[in-house]
Amino acid sequence: MPHALPESVEELKALASSLLNHLSRSNGEIERYSAVVEQNALEIAQHRAVLDAREAQIKELSAYIEKLKFELARYQRWRFGKSAEALPADQLALWETELDADIAAVESRLEAAAPETPASDEKKKPRRRRLPDSLPRVEQRYDLASHACPECGEALEQIGEDISEQLDIIPAKFFVRRHVRAKYCCRACEHVHTAPLPAQPIDKGLPAPGLLAHVVIGKHLDHLPLYRQESQFARMGVELSRSTLAGWLGQLQVLVEPLGARLTEHLLTERMLHADETPVPVLDPGAGKTATGYLWAYRSGPWSPLQAVAFDFAMSRGKEAPKRFLAPFCGTLLVDGYAGYGEILKRPGMSEAACWAHARRHFFDVWEATKSPTAHTALAEIGKLYDIERGLKDLSPENRAAERGRRAAPILAEFKAWLENTYAKSPPRSALGKALLYTLNRWRPLQRYLDDGHLNIDNNPVENAIRGIALGRRNWLFAGSEGGGQRAALFYSLIETAKLNGVDPHAYLNHVLTKLPTAKAKDLDALLPWNYRPQPTPAIIV
Secondary structure, eight states, X not given: OOOOOOOSHHHHHHHHHHHHHHXXXXXXXXXXXXXXXXXXXXXXXXXXXXXXXXXXXXXXXXXXXXXXXXXXXHHHHHHHOSSGGGSOHHHHHHHHHHHHHHHHHXXXXXXXHSOOOOGGGSOOOOOOOOOOTTSOOOOOOOOOSOSBOTTTOOBOOXXXXXXXXXXXXXXXXXXXXXXXXXXXXXXXXXXXXEOOOXXXXXXXXXXXXXXXXXXXXXXXXXXXXXXXXXXXXXXXXXXXXXXXXXXXXXXXXXXHHHHHHHHHHHHTTSSEEXXXXXXXXXXXXXXXXXXXXXXXXXXXXXXXXXXXXXXXXXXXXXXHHHHHHTTTOOSEEEEOSOGGGHHHHTSTTOEEXXXXXXXXXXXXXXXXXXXXXXXXXXXXXXXXXXXXXXXXXXXXXXXXXXXXXXXXXXXXXXXXXXXXXXXXXXXXXXXXHHHHHHHHHTHHHHTGGGTXXXXXXXXXXXXXXXXXXXXXXXXXXSBSSHHHHHHHHHHHHHHHHHHHTTOOHHHHHHHHHXXXXXXXXXXXXXXXXXXXXXXXXXXXXX
């Protein structure tokens, strides 16, 4: 029912006053509610900021957890993996050898237990390879006790021979090389004249060049520490203490150093070099433990006319060692991402090439640990580059560079675009993100091999030269001193260079140690491994 209109001024004033009071109260409530809304909006904004911060923290922690899971999986794979990477190469080879022996034993038992079958029913066996013609033959002849036919008694007539060959060995033996020099006297002036004794590697020393070469090869190629060689020699009836053997090696170092220096001079004139380093424990008696030294390896390219590798030893992995060794070098250096080469690569005339095997290794570790499809894609793309390289080995450097530009360059262009796009969407701290960033950061040196057919796609040639040393560490455990490391670097240089040139290291060292005592500086080039030609070895009957 509608309100009655005021009948007097007083009632109208009262109604107006009531309305004003009500409106005043409403305005107060509106202001209060507005303040509450503003406060709620501020709190919501603060909560949202906290949530955003926590979300960013969760993403960061997720990437960190992924990294830790990757590291854990990689360590577990190294420790418990089924592949060859789970075992050191020498232990794996030992296991495979024992397995081969077990298989051969089982096959022999089966052959002995199986009934005889006609020749036509026998399974075809793989043909045994002919023994090398270079091996000497020692004949043992067999004849019948009687040349009368046991069937009819008539005389037998020889119509040929049946010849079968077996491989045998005579264990290594010591022998004494006697130098017999004729002596003459002059009755007229009473002077005595004797044929001169050839100069020896160790003047007036007991060992001949062959024995010295044997000790060097045993220690630095076959990885037999001197105490093991001492035991071997004792079993062969000769007592040679390890201190005596060590003394021989020290004297040989002085004799061979000029030849090693000449090898290095030739190597540093190359237009490109591979470089890498490997740690070597060094005995530190004062501290009661071992320190860490480093063998640095520098190798010519696989397609260079000069096939050589030189080792250098230093007690540090710092930049000073390569800086000193590479001071005369000017050209392209193919290395991994180690920062120690940075100052060298800034010199005028120097350029850097990077190793695709190192880039691939980062993605391979991610794939093995997480089975990431992204890592698998990267591996497939890098695999395409290696597929191309396998078909270019026999080409000239010019043709190799042309083929790389035609076939590999488009793949690399697409691969780089994929890397950049993928990295933009990947957590930077994740293992995958680091693998992507490593490749992108080194992209320019990684693609340098496209323009130069002398360059290899990776640093594997020098890593292969180091591999034997890495295996040897399991036997000799540590170098005895810094001088021992330098001595090892010298002998490794000669031995590994001989291997690169298809030369038997023992025969080469025997030749070198025979010639060096009378060699002059102008004769050193003829004694370098790539100039060595096999020498006829006189037969020795003992």
